[in-house]
Amino acid sequence: MAMISYLKSCLIAAIWFVFLTFPLMVVKVNTLKNTVEWRWMNMLWVAIGAFILSAVWRWAMERRARGASQKEQESSDSDKKPSLGERLLEDPKLYRPLLGLVVALALLMPWVSEMYQVTIWVFALIYVVLGLGLNITVGLAGLLDLGYVAFFGVGAYTYAILNTRFGLDFWICLPIGGLTGALVGVLLGFPILRLRGDYLAIVTLGFGSIAKIVYENWEGVFNGARGIEKIARPGFFGMEMDISAATTFTYYLMLVMVVFTIFVTNRLKDSRIGRAWMALREDEIACVAMGVDMARTKLGAYALGAFWAGLVGVIFASQTTYINPASFDFMLSAIVLSMVVLGGMGSIVGVVIAALVLNLLPEYLRAFEDYRMLVFGAVMVLMMLFRPQGLVSNVRKTYTHSKKVHAEEANG
Amino acid sequence: MRKSVMKSFVVIALLSMIVPAVGFAADTIKIGVAGPHTGDLAPYGLPTKDAAMMLAEQVNAAGGVLGKQIEVVPMDDQCKPEIATSAATKLVSEGVDIVIGHVCSGATKAALGIYKESNIIAISPSATNPPLTQSGDYPNFYRTIAPDDDQGKLAASFATDKLGAKKIAILHDKGDYGKGFADFSQAAIEAGGKAKVVLFEGVTPGAMDYSAVVQKIRREGADAVIFGGYHPEASKLVGQMKKKRVNVPFIGPDGVKGDGFLEIAGDDAEGVYATGPMDVSALAGNKKAKDDYVAKFGKEPGTFFDQGYAAMQTILNAIKESGGTDSAGLEKALRGSYVDTAVGKIKFDAKGDAEGVGFSVFQVQDGKFVELK
């Protein structure tokens, strides 16, 4: 009986979605020639897809509900057992060889692949750093920033302008780009950080869009829609590099950036500052009542995230050698955000993996390309529903203390 | 949990090892075709790809060029500069001998440096941005379409000389292409001294309506409107001008001259002027190309088909004449002699622009763009 009613509700869902998608999926009119195309096959696919998905959905929702009630009942026991995934990240015996393998592969990559692969990976790594940077703002401090692309653009334009107009070197501009990003972050952040979370999100979305319009309209400085071309690639002690060597060089530079970012984020996470960010994310009022200076702490997170965006903005400009305002639209912010969401807000490993997968998958599965944004959207919804902590949940550091040992002995 | 982590690592490990096994025999000539093949702008890129492949097929069936088979390597850049660099590097690493592309000016700018360093010639069917040839930065660049400044000049002279406009309003969509066209028109009008630019303003693509700016046109008493941009904004402007009874001639660039505009603007399109590449449909070479296309794909070819086809023709000819794919030889051949192509008899000048192509003014008459002679 239960099975029948289960199937029945799936069937109803399927019919409902067939109804919903009918005018858009099945009908296609050409008003110029006055013809209609009826795509009945789509209807079939929707029906089958909706039926299966709704079965999975129901199962997942039940599991989710069970999970919630279980947690209440058993309090902590179920959470105590670390899954293999967590062990993998915690146990040096397990993660060291794996890490070694990944590092070795990463280092070898440019020597065994073509330049095209290296270029793809450079951009993927740029996204990794963007994801890690946004992770500081969104994941750690809980400030939903929908205009992250603005800072990326600030970095890119800083380098483009300083390089093409004033002939400044890449290596000088790299820190300048990061600092300009951070500075703009502070300037924009200052008035808005007392806003509530969702308002903040919308205002940052506004800033992101305004930045793009400014690049477009302020011709004297940003060269408008024409963009800025002939931006220099990074040099290395005056060495002449052809494009392939320069790409390989940028690849290694990005690897260093990734490691550097992970290092910094990791250190921040387990520090006075990082804990304050997380506390702010968890409960703003309790956090300030415990003596944390909200404005300062938020500004720090916002500026640091912006710093990273500015930094990789410089590298982005040096890699493409041409930038125009079209590269810095909202979609980029949305993509980076979905990486942070998928990876698990606050989790470093998760964000790295999510950024790589979300970027490289469409690259290697070209068929997937068209569905990329559709999948990104769906991923954001599904993650919020079923795994808000992300694919790789954030494992909290435990601190050792002489007394802890005693306590454990007494208990155990 | 466990699975997802493991899987992710496996995916990363696998991805990093992927080395597409492309080992071709050396007796093919590889021609890269780069442009938007997916995404919003795909309609501008696919016709060129189809043209190149179709022509390659015909040549191969007839024994190839210099006894070698032609292999077309299509590469998608979605018209985005950052993807164009990857696409260009991929073409270079696949060892193409020459490239047709890219389609959008921005993507072309990003990619050209890479071809230049690898000593590869690129012929674009559609990148009309003037500095690409005029700056002299890219000696390896050619195009089978005339640059935008010609188009802007033509629009300006048409408005002042043919239409006798004295007060001209110039609008643009703030984009690279549209703003460029608007700038050139403005410069030409001011240089000509026959008319005044009474309004020069950007409009926001995707804005809900343009009625405010239409009212502004009326207030300035403009007797002609020149618009730089693409067909969605143009049709919106034309529609609202008609609704607001602002009855002045409307002149757009080749981004307006297409079926998209006719379709969306509908009845409002009637009487609108647009500049565009000269009508070559009467040429035998053009007719044949189009007929072949219709026979093969069963539909009319799209935008830049003619130019893409012509680019392929000049390349094949240059290879034949120079007897190989050496860049210096190709260059000489491309600049050397006229070739009969789908856009007429052309050869390239020292800067890389085609001699023999140009723009004309068209007008929508009875739902079709008709060339004004």
Add this chain to the structure above:
Amino acid sequence: MAENTQKLLEVRELTMDFGGLRAVDSITLEVCTGEIVALIGPNGAGKTTFFNCVTGIYKPTRGEILVHPPEQKTYKINGFKPNRVTAMGLARTFQNIRLFQNMTVLENVMIGRHCRTTTNILGAILRGKNTNRQERETIERSYELLEKVGLVHFADEFAKNLPYGAQRRLEIARAMATDPFLLLLDEPAAGMNPQETKDLDELIVRIKDTENISILLIEHDMKLVMNISERIYVMEYGKKIAHGSPQEIRSNPKVIEAYLGEGGDDA
């Protein structure tokens, strides 16, 4: 201590309006060193609003809040931000527990140390000597506090997984980590069973005696209030209706009426 009965907190005619509603109506209240003072009253009497005004979450409409930290000059803290109030030495807990759910128990307490440490972003990245020392101290002190409230064995647990009573105690430990001289407890016994309440009773007295922290608490559990407080203030409809020792309050007709009128709370 030079003077045993020095005033720590002195509130004068504090008034708080929300639009047309007067939630707190010129309340005057004092807490001195070594005291446990209770603030009682029916639900909606304005007690929590009073706390919020004192701790800087609301800016009071009128009145003065003066703080005399031991061996320091007097500060008027009206309109100070909550974090400044806390830095000054006033720490609080919340009626509806506000822990940092997805952080460990130990980390919750460590947050309390935030205003007593100075590591900045650069310091956190470089992890110099100073940073390490502060971090060490923070951990040590936090463990100590967990020990005091009996939560050491939960140290690495997520705060959300603690039983209810333990969460209340964790809030107290977190507040104590800010090194306060005055602790403001908002219904610390709410939702506790009798045994837990008894433990809490002892804990509060112990804090006062051994840590030298004075306490101002809002509470509904009359047994607890009567047991431990030296003085009691009673509020109703935003106004102070009585003030005195537990004995005096017990027999005050106004108080009895207020509570009976409410339908005999758990008094």
Add this chain to the structure above:
Amino acid sequence: MDYFLELFLSGLTRGSIYALIALGYTMVYGIIQLINFAHGEIYMIGAFVALVVSGVLTIYGFSGVSILILAALIAIIYSAAYGYTLEKIAYRPLRGAPRLSPLISAIGMSLFLQNYVLLAQTADFLPFPELVPEFEFMEPIAHIMGSAELIILITSAITMIGLTLLIKYTRIGKAMRATQQDMVMARLTGINVDRVISVTFIIGSVLAAIAGVLVGSYIGQINYFIGFMAGVKAFTAAVLGGIGNIPGAALGGLVLGLAEAMAAGYISSAYEDVFAFGVLVLILILRPSGLLGKAVKQKV
């Protein structure tokens, strides 16, 4: 003066569209404190369904007014269905979750719906049939205000009055107000809160669909992306008027529309979006409660 009047009417037209969409934002926000980021997509879907329906009807030989009515009706039904489904799938399971979770879910839904329409239909702009006839009597003032604008103004006025009456006098309207005041209390008094929330989404979607049909036939073209900017603008309008406040949303829409038209007319239309975003940022910073909203203290 004529010029000012022209701009004024242009702003009014635009503003009433913003107002219609803004009402959906404000009602949802009032009840569940969620920025329904995907609301603009509902508007877009409404316009698309109307386009498809009117296309099919034209081919099957229906005529003018019957097409308008049928297309609008079906668009309204579909938008309501999408709004209802959206809430049920993406927001309802997240009730009680941290505040940012449903917002991220909403952003995801917005991306999903945009790309769903892109893939199911096309990325190109499509011509939207002119459903509103040109009235003869409007001809003398057509240069200031056309038939389409008249219809937009009248329809949105009627819709907004209808909504006000609905909320003031009907059972469900009272339930909505009660839920907005205090969801827990409303539930205790026997109001089916889930149903109220569903109805709120449905009403908001209906208004968005009306806006979609009106705009489509006024502008004559739509594509999958029109919902994004319209949504952001309408949200700005809702915040401007005081989010959660229904007359505020209407006022905010009109003010924003007028301000945009004036800015385009007297300054430059190139900065149109900067202007709207600027207003949003300033309002949120200087007066987050908006023009008509009351300052609300956060409960501690």
